[in-house]
Amino acid sequence: MQLVNTINDLRQIVKQWKIDGLEIGFVPTMGYLHEGHQSLIKRAVSENDRVVVSIFVNPMQFGPNEDLDSYPRDLDCDIDICKQESVDLIFHPQVSEMYFNDFSTLVDMSGLTDVLCGKSRPNHFRGVCTVVNKLFNIVDADRAYFGQKDAQQLAIIKRMVRDLNIDIEIIGCPIVREEDGLAKSSRNTYLNEKERQAALILNRSLMIGQKLLSDGERNAEKIINAISENINREPLAKIDYVDVVDSLSLKKANNISSSCLVAVAVFIGKTRLIDNFIFEI
Numbered sequence: 001m002q003l004v005n006t007i008n009d010l011r012q013i014v015k016q017w018k019i020d021g022l023e024i025g026f027v028p029t030m031g032y033l034h035e036g037h038q039s040l041i042k043r044a045v046s047e048n049d050r051v052v053v054s055i056f057v058n059p060m061q062f063g064p065n066e067d068l069d070s071y072p073r074d075l076d077c078d079i080d081i082c083k084q085e086s087v088d089l090i091f092h093p094q095v096s097e098m099y100f101n102d103f104s105t106l107v108d109m110s111g112l113t114d115v116l117c118g119k120s121r122p123n124h125f126r127g128v129c130t131v132v133n134k135l136f137n138i139v140d141a142d143r144a145y146f147g148q149k150d151a152q153q154l155a156i157i158k159r160m161v162r163d164l165n166i167d168i169e170i171i172g173c174p175i176v177r178e179e180d181g182l183a184k185s186s187r188n189t190y191l192n193e194k195e196r197q198a199a200l201i202l203n204r205s206l207m208i209g210q211k212l213l214s215d216g217e218r219n220a221e222k223i224i225n226a227i228s229e230n231i232n233r234e235p236l237a238k239i240d241y242v243d244v245v246d247s248l249s250l251k252k253a254n255n256i257s258s259s260c261l262v263a264v265a266v267f268i269g270k271t272r273l274i275d276n277f278i279f280e281i
């Protein structure tokens with residue numbers, strides 16, 4: 001496995017792979033890899049001749065009061081996981097390699113980025129779209145793999161690829177959970193023991209919504225209320241949002257008639273966690 005820090009070095013390697021007719025899978029990450037990332041990597045390895053994993057904590061997608069500085073990092077452990085999963089190349093650039101001092105081109109999107117997490121994280125998705133676009137241009141992969149846990153990010157990237165005619169297939173992969181149901185996330189490491197227990201409220205509350213939908217409820221307000229009421233029973237939890245939206249357009253679903261995304265963002269103490277499920281109709 002090769003560890004590459006510069007865009008030029010990466011391009012030379014990829015160029016040779018292309019000459020050799022090899023298909024390339026790409027897993028963009030911010031590192032601190034867990035089983036959720038591993039599931040993306042496994043899928044990429046099974047579907048491609050070569051797999052690139054990028055590890056880059058992208059400053060542009062963090063707000064001024066967010067956790068850029070404290071975001072967990074452990075490159076040695078990430079390297080071990082990538083080796084174990086037969087990754088061919090890790091791309092680990094410095095911030096200065098990715099952004100010139102006078103960097104001034106942004107990839108912005110309206111609509112899909114203004115709802116759900118976009119409401120409380122203004123400019124977050126502009127940062128995500130810009131860096132993912134750059135990474136797609138740098139790696140020139142055939143397929144890229146993203147987790148369904150970041151459902152809004154996945155929908156936005158699919159839309160960006162469609163709108164900007166980027167020649168890459170976007171593959172969404174299922175949420176990976178701890179045994180007790182908590183969705184895997186690098187940010188789970190911020191939780192102390194009490195908060196870790198309290199964090200179970202996200203998945204448990206979503207399951208109430210899932211049961212209502214399975215039983216035939218189609219009124220989004222009722223589903224939102226049932227989920228919110230259950231989350232509010234947990235003293236350490238503070239709701240950022242609970243919402244039901246169309247799974248492709250992310251537009252508010254009032255009477256649910258097509259496949260919908262039921263998504264929550266909840267502060268457990270100071271840690272903001274997200275979770276969701278898609279209900280297919």
Ligand code: PAF
Nearest residue numbers: 028029030058128131150
């Ligand atoms: O999901 C993430 O880890 C990041 O948003 C991504 C896609 C790697 C862009 O920085």
